[in-house]
Amino acid sequence: MNLLTCMRPILLGLLLYPTLLLAQQNRNTGAQPLTLQDCISFALTNEPNVKQAAIDEAIGDREIAANLSGWLPQISAQFAATHNIQRPVFVINDNVNRVGQNYTSNILLQAEQTLFSNNLLLASRAARYTRLQLDQNTIDNKIETVVQVSKAFYDILLTQEQQRILDENIARQEKQYNDARSRFEVGLVDKTDYQRASISLSNSRSDRKRTQESIKAKTALLKQLMGYAVEADLTITSDYEQMELEALLDTTQQLNVATRIEFQQLQTQKQFLKLNTSFYKWNFIPNVSAFINYNPQFFSNNLGDLYNQKIPTSAVGLQAAIPIFQGTQRLQNLKIARLQEERLEVDEENIRKIINTEYQTALANYKSEFTDWLTLRDNAAVAEEVYNIIKLQYDEGVKAYVDLVVAETDLKSAQLNYYNALFRVLASKLDYQRAIGNININQ
Template sequence: MQLFLRKAHLFQKTSIRMSMLTLVLVLLNTTLSLGQSGDPLEVATLDKVVEYALAHQPNVQQAQIDEEITDKAIKGKLADWYPQVNFTYNYQRFIDLQASVIGGNVIRFGVNNTSSAQFSATQAVFNRDVLLASSTASQVRSQAGLNTSRSKIDVVVNVTKAFYDALAMMQQIEVNEESIVRLERSLKDAQSRYNSGVSDKTDYKRATILLTNAKASLKTNQELLKYKQEYLKTLMGYPLDQNLPVQYDPLLMEQEIALDTTQEVNYADHIDFKIMQSQKNLQDANVKYSKWAFLPSVSLFGNYNLNYQNNNFSDLYNTKYPFSFVGASLALPILQGGKRLVKIQEANLSNSRLDLGLKNLKSNINTEYTRALASYKSNLALYQAQKDNVELAEEVYDIIQLQYQSGVKTYLEVTIAESDLRTTRINYYNALYMVLASKMDVLKALGQINY
């Protein structure tokens, strides 16, 4: 009985340990999963949103993987500069030995079993493929890095615009909510005046219509905000099932509007120009590669061979017959039907095409900057006008509301003032978003967004 109890106690302790181990493994797996998908942000400021996007956006991650793939491919090409050592083993069983007639007699040569083991080594001295890989390795790596930078720049610009767009919608919702509060108060006033016989039911019905429309507008904007938030999450690579607590400061946003509009375009700073210039450098190397086809390929080699021969398989490896040699190889194509000249002409034409591409790209960058700057200036003027209009609209609404309560103004004028105030405030926040978004376009065209 005691033995049974001891075994039961031991089994219980083992079960507890296994349960604890299972719990630890589950928690570890959960932690790793969260780490891979990205932990949710506690506060989603613009800086944190951009930082998160650069770390988790799939396009950026793909570009980084492409960069690593390029690096591995370069190392694989450069490995051809190192000595290449190979081993070859062979066994052969002759069913019928080779025969030859000598002096009228059939003489057979060789043995029934042969085997060989060969060690061979080669060292490239000059080879245009390997030379191209070594001379362009840094440029190819640079181009891969530039592609990653362009992905990051696109992500930063798009995420920033989406962030401001979501903020503008949040501000519109806030305007709608404030408008509803005012309209509900106006509805109570209109109903009270109607009940007291001061005015007819027209004011009351107008107030009801305006309130209904304002609530419908609020619902529409709330649904649009859901879409804009989901779109922002997608651009960030953020978990769609997690909340994104966007935090903003309208005053800080206004401070970010300033931009020096007297700057001139420096094409060398633009990421697309850098990438095309890198392509041009690689094409220059390709022209040299085509010309190197007239040069010989030179390599060193050495072989060490072990041969085994015997009629009996069991005695095959008792005696070895080694031989070895070293040497040099030079291969020079003499005539290829003009193929090498055609390849050189093709490489030069591709080079000329890239020159034209660079020229066209400069024009496109200049157009991009001009368009972005014009958009920024027009949006800035609109923003400044709307900012002044908000103050005027608030002042007009307050005065007309007081005059209506005093019986000087009609309710129609109150509704017009309310509509003007709501529209002006919404236009103000839209203009603020547009000027910030167009500023990002200007900075991108100037090549001042670098990652």
């Protein structure tokens, strides 16, 4: 047995050890909860639209290279072989004479270098704007990804918080149900108290089940938006105090439409149209190129002797293709290009108005949602205080059970409304940041 055979198991073990160790660590620790920044960073790499935009950029680079390859020398080869079944004739007086050979062949080798071409000049000037357009498309997809992932993340967290509230409410109601039933059994109250408690408890359990199922659906949506594996577990975490701080926003910022990616994309499109107009304006300039060729020719009356003798020819020179008259096609295309520029000016003015409307709407919605959130936060604190007082009064026999049920219902509604309002204000903040062009994609 040679040394390589003996060492093979050891080498295999060394190669597999890091993988086995990592797998063991994953089994021991489990999936780590992801913060919002973790989710956004993952999505900016793995979200399908973002990945497709990156591929589009790579495709665009190849297309630019293909379009600009016309500036490089173009080398071609051409082969031909002919059997002249009836050779050409010429007549002198009454004599008919055939010319040429029965078999001919030639090989044409030619190199051509473009010196000036309006088409290639357009491709050269458009290359930077093509790359810019592709980059802006990627940015647009990333902005949408950040907004949608953030909203889905907040939605799950706040739904989980709603579930926590329902769990606490169910725990209280189970105790109240047991207390009410015990009081009925000893004859202190009639059975309507524990029947009401039973109804409230059943409704709360139904609400909790609906919330649990809702979290599953919302988690699936977040996975989709992130480009996360469907079969992988996804847990998220966040500090609710931090979320409340994130709800705050400086609303004194002035709108600058130039920061919106949609406006930037329109400006890039305007550059393309200007180049197109310039192309048709100067399309009468000739295309100029230099060439050199080598053309060996072969002639014989016998096929077997065709390539025994070579008669070469070669040439070098300049050539120019001049469009003299194209039936007004160039002029019509030039007018079309100018009209397209005019149309884009209308689009630009319209998008300014659209962006301003989005900004004003987002600002108004944020201010409204923020006010509602502050109000509902105060209401939740008051509802909790009222419930605690009425609970004490009920335990002492001062208040009826129906008062406790009402207070508890008000507390649950106030708490759920508060977290719904927090989600709405966070979502409206994202809409405002997008409207003002202030979404951070550099995670």
